[in-house]
Amino acid sequence: MIDTPAATADRPTTRPAPRPAPRPGILDITPYKPGKATAEGVENPVKLSANENILGCSPLAREAFLAAADSLGLYPDGRGNRLRAALAERWDLEPERLILGCGTDEIFALLNQTFLTPGDNIIQGEFGFGAYAIGARANQGEVRYAPEPRYRIDVDAMLDLVDERTRLVFIANPANPTGTFLPRAEVERLHAGLPGDVLLVLDGAYAEFNTDPTFGDGLDLAREAQNIVVTHTFSKLHGLAALRVGWAYAPAAVADAVDRIRLPFNTSIAGQAAAIAALDDAEFQARSLALIETWRPWMIQQLGGLGLEVVPSSANFVLVGFERSGGRIAAAAEAFLAGRGLIVRGVAGYGLPDHLRITIGLEAHNRAVIEALGDFLGG
Numbered sequence: 001m002i003d004t005p006a007a008t009a010d011r012p013t014t015r016p017a018p019r020p021a022p023r024p025g026i027l028d029i030t031p032y033k034p035g036k037a038t039a040e041g042v043e044n045p046v047k048l049s050a051n052e053n054i055l056g057c058s059p060l061a062r063e064a065f066l067a068a069a070d071s072l073g074l075y076p077d078g079r080g081n082r083l084r085a086a087l088a089e090r091w092d093l094e095p096e097r098l099i100l101g102c103g104t105d106e107i108f109a110l111l112n113q114t115f116l117t118p119g120d121n122i123i124q125g126e127f128g129f130g131a132y133a134i135g136a137r138a139n140q141g142e143v144r145y146a147p148e149p150r151y152r153i154d155v156d157a158m159l160d161l162v163d164e165r166t167r168l169v170f171i172a173n174p175a176n177p178t179g180t181f182l183p184r185a186e187v188e189r190l191h192a193g194l195p196g197d198v199l200l201v202l203d204g205a206y207a208e209f210n211t212d213p214t215f216g217d218g219l220d221l222a223r224e225a226q227n228i229v230v231t232h233t234f235s236k237l238h239g240l241a242a243l244r245v246g247w248a249y250a251p252a253a254v255a256d257a258v259d260r261i262r263l264p265f266n267t268s269i270a271g272q273a274a275a276i277a278a279l280d281d282a283e284f285q286a287r288s289l290a291l292i293e294t295w296r297p298w299m300i301q302q303l304g305g306l307g308l309e310v311v312p313s314s315a316n317f318v319l320v321g322f323e324r325s326g327g328r329i330a331a332a333a334e335a336f337l338a339g340r341g342l343i344v345r346g347v348a349g350y351g352l353p354d355h356l357r358i359t360i361g362l363e364a365h366n367r368a369v370i371e372a373l374g375d376f377l378g379g
């Protein structure tokens with residue numbers, strides 16, 4: 001018998017209908033999980049979970065942002081020439097070697113996209129910031145994690161992982177979520193040990209909070225090197241996380257390559273204007289740093305006094321360890337703090353289930369955290 005079209009349609013099909021398929025590896029990626037912003041049953045919780053600037057932002061930046069409301073119908077200058085010039089002047093850098101991005105997160109993604117061929121690898125610390133790995137995996141790159149003994153980047157462990165398929169090495173300095181830093185001499189040793197075709201990315205998101213004399217953000221090293229990129233963000237010290245502005249200083253050839261694939265308008269008029277104004281507000285920057293320098297040692301001392309393990313921090317947050325319990329105690333402490341309206345960051349996703357990361361807050365917030373943890377541990 002010859003099938004009629006209707007008879008064929010009734011028959012169960014054996015082959016599934018073709019569907020768009022993401023590139024291999026994409027569905028193995030765990031999405032980035034931002035710090036929580038709400039606490040159940042608490043009206044106005046204090047958010048100490050995303051390392052934002054608890055002072056807000058510079059009033060000058062706010063004014064510049066509001067003035068940008070008059071330009072909402074316009075496309076921004078895609079190259080951000082005014083911001084580029086302001087950054088170049090501030091640090092005596094060549095404007096054409098700068099990369100601007102929708103936060104530094106975008107710059108990490110662009111570097112991965114520019115340099116990785118499937119099967120290449122990147123290297124980062126065991127507890128390294130999640131955005132590097134997501135970008136690498138999205139480009140079918142392998143992510144190699146170097147052990148971080150005592151929560152610190154270990155240069156030799158990183159160098160041990162390098163092979164001919166290594167394209168990028170990412171270091172946050174100071175690091176998130178540990179808060180530790182790699183001294184300038186160790187960064188130099190790492191750079192000296194890398195082949196010339198491996199790009200060393202020094203993520204300085206928290207660099208402004210580290211005034212230790214042995215520390216450097218790497219800009220000086222990057223001036224002469226052909227394979228160093230230093231990134232900085234307006235999200236932390238400058239308090240402009242909402243506006244998504246980051247920048248990088250790169251070798252000219254790297255900046256040129258990245259510029260070819262970035263989105264044409266990846267920073268906004270409001271973001272560029274607020275960033276320029278923020279750069280000029282030395283008073284706000286000093287006030288933000290002073291807050292951290294006052295309360296970071298206090299938090300470290302108080303948390304230690306509660307018998308908790310405190311990782312020495314050079315950033316605007318502190319990583320604190322609870323007893324090894326497969327995360328049970330840390331999670332209970334996080335929930336207890338949330339019940340008091342204090343949102344901190346569980347870092348199990350970073351391989352640290354027994355730790356919490358706490359952003360330094362205002363005096364009242366910091367005291368409330370210590371009091372709550374005291375009650376939690378005593379209760």
Ligand SMILES: Cc1ncc(COP(=O)(O)O)c(C=O)c1O
Nearest residue numbers: 103104105172176205233235246
């Ligand atoms: C180590 C590190 N790098 C970069 C960033 C991202 O900054 P941005 O807001 O510029 O994308 C963060 C944000 O938390 C961070 O912790």
